[in-house]
Amino acid sequence: MEYEMCPYCGKEVESNELYEHMITEHMNEIRKEEFIMLDEMKQQHYELLLDLKRNHPSIFVKFIEELAEEENEKIKIFCMKELISMREFEKGEKLFRELISKNNKKEIWLEYIIMLNKKGKYEKSIETCLQAMKIFDDEEFQARMKRIIEKARARL
Incomplete structure (x- = not known):
């Protein structure tokens, strides 16, 4: 049986159960990270559009x-x-x-x-x-x- 370490809590979880563990135990952290990434993407898109508009x-x-x-x-x-x-x-x-x-x-x-x-x-x-x-x-x-x-x- 293979184990992987959860990137959020460090707990060793069976590889085939890691996804389930993460979404049941760490959904708030995952959502927070996703919103941060979306904000970063939004800023990058804005900067690209602004550059395109100017140049x-x-x-x-x-x-x-x-x-x-x-x-x-x-x-x-x-x-x-x-x-x-x-x-x-x-x-x-x-x-x-x-x-x-x-x-x-x-x-x-x-x-x-x-x-x-x-x-x-x-x-x-x-x-x-x-x-x-x-x-x-x-x-x-x-x-x-x-x-x-x-x-x-x-x-x-």
């Missing part, structure tokens, strides 16, 4: 356009924001229109408006706020749109 903008835009074909709303919102940040306003707006045609949510409008303001597209931001206010009539959203419009007008 190879045309490749980055192409990558984002291809990524936007995914059927995941969060990915599409990320892509919309990145396209706008790269001054690809028409592509970003096209993606915005696609997003709201599938799921007309306030959050999508807000993300789009925020990106327009960040890129100095104040007139477009005001126009978009006014459109959103016609669609969503809850008081909190209306008040937020009015504040955004006020700030955008001050920057014109």
Whole structure:
């Protein structure tokens, strides 16, 4: 019979039972390690994307356009924001229109408006706020749109 040492507690366990031992006795430690690894991978991916964006903008835009074909709303919102940040306003707006045609949510409008303001597209931001206010009539959203419009007008 072969034994292996558990990397978590040092206990010698039969080789064919090591996996079972680890998941029953050390699941919290395993989860913690996995989250640490996922965070590291996330940071590495972020740094790679940032490098690609800075040093190879045309490749980055192409990558984002291809990524936007995914059927995941969060990915599409990320892509919309990145396209706008790269001054690809028409592509970003096209993606915005696609997003709201599938799921007309306030959050999508807000993300789009925020990106327009960040890129100095104040007139477009005001126009978009006014459109959103016609669609969503809850008081909190209306008040937020009015504040955004006020700030955008001050920057014109």
